[in-house]
Amino acid sequence: MRCTLVTGASRGIGRATAIALSERGDRVAVHYGADSASAEETLAQLHGQGHVLVGGDLSDPETARRVVEEAEAGMGQIDILVNNAGIAPGEATSHRVDEVDYETWQQRWRRMIDVDLSAPANLTYLVARSLIARGAQGVVVNVGSRGAFRGEPDAPAYGAAKAGLHAFGQSMALALAPHGIAVASVAPGFVDTERQQPKLDGENGDGLRAQSPFGRVGTADEVAAAILYLTSPEAQWASGAILDLNGASHLRT
Template identity: 45%
Template sequence: MTIDFTGKTVLITGGSRGIGKACALLFASLNANVIITYNTDQDTAERTLTELGHSGNHGLYQLNQSQPKNVERFFNKVLQHYPQIDVLVNNAGVYIEHKINEVTYEDWLQSWEDTIATNLNGVANLCFFASRHMIHNGEGKIINISSRGAFRGEPDHPAYAASKAGLNAMSQSLAVTLAPHEVSVHVIAPGFVETDMTSELLSSEAGEAIKKQSPYNRVATAEEVARLAAMYASPGMEFTTAGIIDLNGASYLRT
């Protein structure tokens, strides 16, 4: 099976590093036009854009998706330069520690507000504009990056777990609504993933314990998540819509 995205445009939020960067590099290597967003680190984003090469019509945009008006302005701007968005990969998110027995009430409220605004509301708004565009075009793929935390919980990051559980439910609801329009919605739920942001933790004693959660004695690579995203985005995978695929190396099992 050969996957080729020639002529297709893929939008990846949080595409400058980690899972998003791995997705961007893979889709670009498969001949897609790749659009990546970043929130604050423009230098890193520009380096990633350079790594995508010059063979496609790649683009870079700043986006703080926690603000609804930002999402609307972003889509209007992107669609001035790209006639069609074929795939949306919702990868951007925040992971804020807020232990209920340690933080103040003010910090507790702020952590919930910031997390839900980005991880759930922001993704919902991106799905709104992308799906309206895809319905008009008669096809499209939305791939949402969730987490095993949606199922097992995140004791030190409860808002993150709640946001990802909400993301799962929203994705399945949208899948039902959008299927008659040939737009499919897919969810990937990784466990720990080795990225530049987790490398220090994973190289520590605590990291060794995290790796041992899987019988493979390791965590996922960002490239493994990217390959699954590319598979979902390819033709012929539409009937997997509403599915939530675990990618955690059997570190957490559910039925």
């Protein structure tokens, strides 16, 4: 049985991933930032036994260390890390260069980089060092974004953080392969999650669906299915990959 830490697993992609991993037979550490009630709901939906709940703001390096230590203590080890927790673009995080003041610009850049890039980097370090000390193989999957490639004018810090996360994953794929640790990333487009439902139900919903020639947006289960593959033993050769999951709404060259 392999043990997996999924960050930001209280809802959305994180919850779907935690459930899919538990169906496979993994023991899962469900991480949440502040919403413990939703995390408890995720925990209740997992299959099998031995799952644990861990909480805290991962932008704080010592909290990140504590979360990893608690997950290891609760499960016995961590074999897989899914870096899913992050701050998404929205009204509360918007920082268009032609709209916000300098103080807001700095604050929102700092917060997004801390949560969406520095936190996954710290968690990867901690889990990788634990795997190396054990002499065990493992997997890290980063949840990036289509926004890293097409740009995010309303939230440039988000696009920059996700682009940095993709590049970080490729650097780690090279650094950790000699230790038997694979690292890959997924880059979802717009995903139908609870957090995004107001946008899909609003006046721009049809436009969001029309971005894909399929006429819809992605689902959390579709992203979870990709993560399920990338964390499987058969996917080691995909280390270093960035898998686009956007329904052909944005094509990279």
